[in-house]
Amino acid sequence: MDLTYSPAERTFQRAVRTWLKRNVPKRQRDERPMEWGDPRRLAQAKAWQRKVHEAGYLALAWPTEYGGQGADVMRQTIVNEEMVHARAPGLIGLMGVQMVGPTLIQHGTEAQRRRHLPKILTAEEIWCQGYSEPGAGSDLASLRTRAERDGDDFVVNGQKVWTSNAQFADWMFCLVRTDPEARKHAGISYLLIDMKSPGITVRPLVQMTGDAGFNEVFFEDVRVPQANLVGGLNNGWQVANATLAHERNMLGATTRTQQTFQSLVRLARTHGRGGRPASADPVVRQQLADLAIRVETMKLEAYRQLTDTLRGRPSGIAASLNKLVTTELNHDLARTALDILGSYGPLGRRDARVRDRGVWPLDYMFSLGLIIGGGTSQIQKNIIAERGLGLPREVRPA
């Protein structure tokens, strides 16, 4: 057991830190995805990712022939941590870098890799994920958007929903039904769809935060070349699941959560009622300490999982556990802040008396969305119980 970086890693860490210090655009610090809507911000966000890529700090673990460095996961971990410490803006093309990119490297054709990977890295093309549908949320495999073969193309008809970034995305990786007769998991394919194709309509959905971060996407006789099929016909469910397994390194998320907790402590020490800071209240102290323990647990678990990855051990149900635990923790952090704020809690962003620029009520809502999105907490519990603990699958209606 050793919790220190090697000399080479420390040197690398210093280099990353120095680079970030010089290059993080001050105005874009802490910028959140919800602010990407307007064209100027969008251009800035793309420029930032291109800069990170050119510096060699993006997708370090990808093979060199596709623009990565074939580096071990430690390097990427160091970059992710330092990005958070430097309050660097979020990366706009993360869906491409973390989801489609690895999927194409694993399951794509050589032509697909050559066509898409470079532009994913430079943020020239932004990706969105077409999974959920109005009738297929937690029961994703019941999706009905269908793709029928016609000559060299698929013809796609149907609707996707909760599609983040679709309003400015250039491409969508999409799950479609290609065999309506097969059992539901067996009739799905993974398609790459050009968002500029005729027949696609994107309609923004306003979230409870007031931001239009996600969308409905309608497909009406949209023609998609068969060459855009990934991983073989009716093999989409396996391809999508393989993608999910890529995202298990949670150190970046951990660092961000630690910072949120630090902000919460600052708030508790400076805000109170009747002139007494909340942090002097024994009940609040208990709550803060409990949250501190959960944040610490998350950090140490990230190190433990990183170690497992480096040792080549299977991740098991780590992804589901992380998703469950971290989203609930982040929501609890925001809720505690609102509790501490009392009447100041629900104030709007532009009110003169609002604390911390109104970030807490926004976080309180946003983090609730994260508990639901990407597989609800209830779905994660099913996965933990069935795949992790080996409990019998629920009896499903025939």
Next chain:
Amino acid sequence: MIDFGLSEEQEALQRAAREFLARECPPALVRETANTPEGIPGALYAKMAELGWMGLIVPEAEGGLGLGVLELGLVLEELGRVAAPGPFLGSQLVTAALLRAGARTQRRTWLPRLIAGEAFGALAYLEESDTHDPAGITLRARRTRDGYRLSGRKLFVLGVPGAHVVLVAARTPSGPSLFLIEAGAPGVRLRPTETIDLTRRVGEVELRDVAVGRDALVGREGEGANPLARLLDLGALGIAADSLGGAERVLEMAVEYAKAREQFGRKIGSFQAIKHMAAEMAADVEPTRSLVWYAAYAFDHRPREAPRAAAIAKARLGEVYSRTAERSVQIHGGIGFTWEHDLHLWFKRARWNQVAFGDPTFHRERLATIDGY
């Protein structure tokens, strides 16, 4: 390179401990031991001593295995997993105190016996006030011409009445001090306290004008507060490790039962009400292993961080073990509420683990203070 995992040797040690205890310490032995006056399974402890566990943290030069607190934590986890009876932890704390501050004669007298499992130790610090603050130590040690005379009463001492030697926190004119008191010395009385925990003994130590020489002092007179704090942290970590093992076991029992028991024509584990409860138990228990590992690692390599890490581990595990045990009983239903089923052995041990060496509320407040809220 970050490497937050066990070495091959550590994994082997844990695996061996698990196999050994599964064989040598079944629930039947735990129940049988509960009916003995001192609550010590002699044959089991003789074998544990043979394996070197009693002297696990003692340097090889002094007859021990020379291993670290991390390895001790792994063994404690396995002992917790089988709800092992007996005064293992108390002995380890006295051993640790001797290693840190014991005079040469004290070490020579006691270490060989403790390592051999011929003598057991206990740490006596709590009194009626039930506070962990050193100010709560009122048992007095009066100076005499050639030593001290101690009078007072210690409560809630793990490993009493079976202990042969008790490390007593007493108040001397210059402050808190630690004394090594033999259980058989005149004026010393060890009495069992009745508790709900059937697996370990807790008792009372009464000292009536007990005369000891200066050589009974462990460390310097009046300077016992810091070493005591460190022992309490080690005790907290030990109980946290025990709780981790116990929580894992009660979760396993719940899962095994949910896979076997049928109602409404289905395995009850297929119902989401049960499934989600089990998943929450796993989400509680699984990540706490890191807390125990890190606290143990801190004892071995980052002593300044050890108090905080121990507080975190104890606060979390104290709560998680009890909650997991409660839910395990819930999943078992009626059978889990019976005396006949073994589950209550862990359920009750969890309750004692929650308070031993500081309850979660105490450790959370400690953490808040350390972190400067």
